[in-house]
Amino acid sequence: MRNVRRVPYGEEAQGGWAFGDDACELTDVALAASNLFLRHICDKKPPNERYGCGVWRCHLARSRVVISSAIILAVLMALFAAFLFSKSRTTQMFGDIFARVETERPVIALTFDDGPSVRFTPEVLALLKERDVTATFFLIGREIEENPAGIRAIIEAGHQVGNHTYSHPDMTLAGPQTVASEIERTDAAIRAAGYQGEIYFRPPYGKKLVTLPWYLSRNDRKTIMWDVEPESFPEAAANADLIAEHVIENARNGSIVLMHVMYGSRRLSREALPKIIDGLRARGFEFVTVSQLIEGQ
Numbered sequence: 389m390r391n392v393r394r395v396p397y398g399e400e401a402q403g404g405w406a407f408g409d410d411a412c413e414l415t416d417v418a419l420a421a422s423n424l425f426l427r428h429i430c431d432k433k434p435p436n437e438r439y440g441c442g443v444w445r446c447h448l449a450r451s452r453v454v455i456s457s458a459i460i461l462a463v464l465m466a467l468f469a470a471f472l473f474s475k476s477r478t479t480q481m482f483g484d485i486f487a488r489v490e491t492e493r494p495v496i497a498l499t500f501d502d503g504p505s506v507r508f509t510p511e512v513l514a515l516l517k518e519r520d521v522t523a524t525f526f527l528i529g530r531e532i533e534e535n536p537a538g539i540r541a542i543i544e545a546g547h548q549v550g551n552h553t554y555s556h557p558d559m560t561l562a563g564p565q566t567v568a569s570e571i572e573r574t575d576a577a578i579r580a581a582g583y584q585g586e587i588y589f590r591p592p593y594g595k596k597l598v599t600l601p602w603y604l605s606r607n608d609r610k611t612i613m614w615d616v617e618p619e620s621f622p623e624a625a626a627n628a629d630l631i632a633e634h635v636i637e638n639a640r641n642g643s644i645v646l647m648h649v650m651y652g653s654r655r656l657s658r659e660a661l662p663k664i665i666d667g668l669r670a671r672g673f674e675f676v677t678v679s680q681l682i683e684g685q
């Protein structure tokens with residue numbers, strides 16, 4: 389048999405945790421796992437009993453290795469599946485979720501996450517105004533409170549405002565109280581700025597699992613994801629031209645484009661924005677807010 393070591397009795401008995409009363413055939417991996425398991429058990433015994441512990445029968449060790457490995461593998465697979473599911477742009481456990489909208493019309497929603505920052509909100513709004521584009525801003529509650537003039541300017545310019553939580557945490561494992569507080573405090577800040585429309589929600593990092601979708605569904609709230617995200621591809625994010633190219637090539641009817649333009653580190657995305665707008669217009673697309681996109685289905 390390949391990859392098999394024969395372990396004679398007593399080979400590692402000095403440490404008090406070897407196994408096998410004659411010889412034992414196990415692959416190297418199983419051998420290592422089994423030794424770790426026995427060491428764990430034996431170290432809990434008083435020193436004078438450890439030798440007896442070391443002569444557990446090989447088949448016992450082997451079956452335990454198989455069962456433990458199966459359990460560990462199943463747990464790892466379940467965790468990995470939950471991780472992938474938490475990042476899904478198109479599915480969640482409860483409630484409505486949109487990564488794009490199925491439509492024949494050549495319409496696209498530009499969406500901007502985070503902020504409103506004091507420094508860059510005016511620049512972004514000026515750029516959109518210059519090209520007569522309406523967009524959707526998913527804002528952070530704490531930053532709205534720090535910059536109420538920023539959100540008011542966004543609302544006055546006719547853009548849509550969405551909720552992006554109060555403090556931008558990863559909400560995958562957030563408890564019910566955290567979920568409610570993150571969303572409700574941000575709603576309150578948005579309403580305090582005078583916003584009238586339905587408030588859509590976008591989870592920070594696009595992460596959600598059970599509690600968040602459950603809360604959103606119970607409160608009849610829509611989760612808005614995206615289908616075009618140029619900044620997530622290092623080869624596209626290298627310069628403004630490549631960012632624009634990525635969006636212009638990948639956007640299609642009903643797309644929701646995700647960009648970050650509110651912080652100093654996002655200079656390339658701000659530089660790409662006019663190129664994106666001009667390039668998509670040249671392909672015949674019109675710009676709408678996310679609610680216009682969804683309601684016009």
Ligand SMILES: [Zn+2]
Pocket residue numbers: 501502552556592593
């Ligand atoms: Zn964000």
